[in-house]
Amino acid sequence: MxxxxxxxxxxxxxxxxxxxxxxxxxxxxxxxxxxxxxxxxxxxxxxxxxxxxxxxxxxxxxxxxxxxxTDGSATSDAPPVLNTVRVRENGPLAIEAELVIGGQRQATPRATLCRCGQSQNKPFCDGAHVAAGFTATGEPAAKEFAALEVRNGPVSVQPQPNGSLMVTGNLEIVSGTGRTVNKVTKTWLCRCGHSANKPYCDGSHKAAGFVAD
Known part of the structure; x- marks a missing residue:
């Protein structure tokens, strides 16, 4: 459509x-x-x-x-002043930043990324987690982190063949209730649905036989 x-x-x-x-x-x-x-x-x-x-x-x-x-004074496509990825309970990763996904610059700074492994529109979510009965917490444990020198700017999301999402750029990882649980400039996020350390990749995609571009 x-x-x-x-x-x-x-x-x-x-x-x-x-x-x-x-x-x-x-x-x-x-x-x-x-x-x-x-x-x-x-x-x-x-x-x-x-x-x-x-x-x-x-x-x-x-x-x-x-x-x-219509007068050009404002647009929802303006990049945010703070880059975040929000971990949705039993659902996708909702990311907001000046995004480059799979090498393609995005027109909008918002996207939902599949983390159940079932989407037919990878790396984007298509709602397949509901039918799949995907369960994953939206409240991951907080890690020790240092403050970011810059909190905005471009963020690259590069899907790894048959593997995780490699994310590079200034990014705060936020729980479903709004807690900042990590601050990173590079991380690998699970998209196969099998990691025991969600939202991060732990290599489980290999044993699970996950296949995705």
């Missing part, structure tokens, strides 16, 4: 169904703007203020929703 682009008086909304993980922040936060399962148009950018619509885009973990003011 191609990206939907809906232009309103003050904002333009872009929706990429291929990235959507159905977090439902949009339909619960602004049910007047995002009205699914109805005939015809379901995105109504003029139903709320520009600021309210922008807030929805900034809270979309997958980057499926992007918003720009």
């Amino acid at each position: 191609s990206e939907e682009v809906v232009q309103g008086r003050e904002v333009t909304i872009r929706f990429d169904a291929g990235r959507c993980v159905h977090s439902r922040n949009c339909v619960l936060g602004r049910p007047d703007v995002f009205v699914p399962n109805v005939p015809g148009a379901w995105i109504h950018p003029d139903a709320a203020s520009a600021e309210a619509v922008m807030h929805v885009a900034l809270s979309c973990p997958s980057g499926a929703i992007r918003v720009a003011h």
